[in-house]
Amino acid sequence: MATDLVNTAPVVRRSTGEVLVEPPDLERFLTEHEVRPDALARTGTPSDDDLEEVRTLRQEARTLLEAAAEDELVDGATALIRRAGVGPTLQRDGQGRWQWYVTTAPGAPLADELAVLLGTGLLGALRTLSHDRFRHCASQECDGMFVDTSRAGRRRYCMPEVCGNRQNVANFRARQQRR
Template sequence: MRISITDYAAGATLAGDLANTSPTVQTVTGEALPTPETLTEFLTGHGLRLDAMAGGRMPSGDDVREIHLLRREVRGVVETETEDQAVAGGAVLAGRAGLRPVLQRDPGGRWQWYVPTRPDAPLAEELAAFVGIGLLGAVRALGHGRFRACAAPGCRGVFVDISRGGRRVYCRPDVCGNRINVANHRERRRLGSAAH
């Protein structure tokens, strides 16, 4: 796998999404990555073609367990208190399978920095490198203040806000944000009907 150093958004987004697959976040549905098939769906949904899955190799049960362990580490990096801690944690993740950076041409012919991964790297280590480089890029480009916990009451989700304005407050705006909007709407209706 070849990971772009300058395009950190995919890795930073995946960091939050992976952390939020935990049953401590998914309290209603439970474990979001219980099987190799759900892990494959998750990775495919993020547009990842990992070398560890080359040749059509499906993830194994061991891969799922390793990803569950990685998920805890990733959450720990997103929840760090300081920028230095986030950088240290991102560097550890990036170093799992990441090799030294190389300068190569992209499909458009422009020179770009990439971090290749070890050809024999296990799935969890390759994913750790992808996420680690994304988190390091997010710290460099946006700052540690973009590593956040979800503002929805009762939600334990985390995310890296890569939005242009930097005002995102929910880990899953379509779920957590919508839930808050519905609750606020019901409260306004209740107060409106009580006033009449």
């Protein structure tokens, strides 16, 4: 989710611009990621302030993804968790399956709840995959970020269906022109 949030920025989406323009855009992002923060249970929908705070969090997440040293990433992700984190719990979901739930402090703002989720996810990815799996998109047209979760560790694009496809089309056209 951290990389997906980072990749909503206008610096990444050069051709389409900002993805999180209005609070309903943030609500859609949360729904797509199946995130149901307590803050929205209290307020119903994200506010303009929530949107601005999440955009700030987005830049913080990018800074962590670009961290040169593992310790810097760990310190930053731990700070995100401490904003509102209470601790993880294992509970059954609606289908009876065991799921991890990250518990946050009562009354925590939306951005702090997301910070806890992002920090937890980044630490899990670092521990499981290693720091060298945190990468920039290889496309010259994109400034996106991703965590390479592929088995072989050879993923090159933040959104293979977009950035990878563009590169493949460009390579195809270049080959056709050389003929």
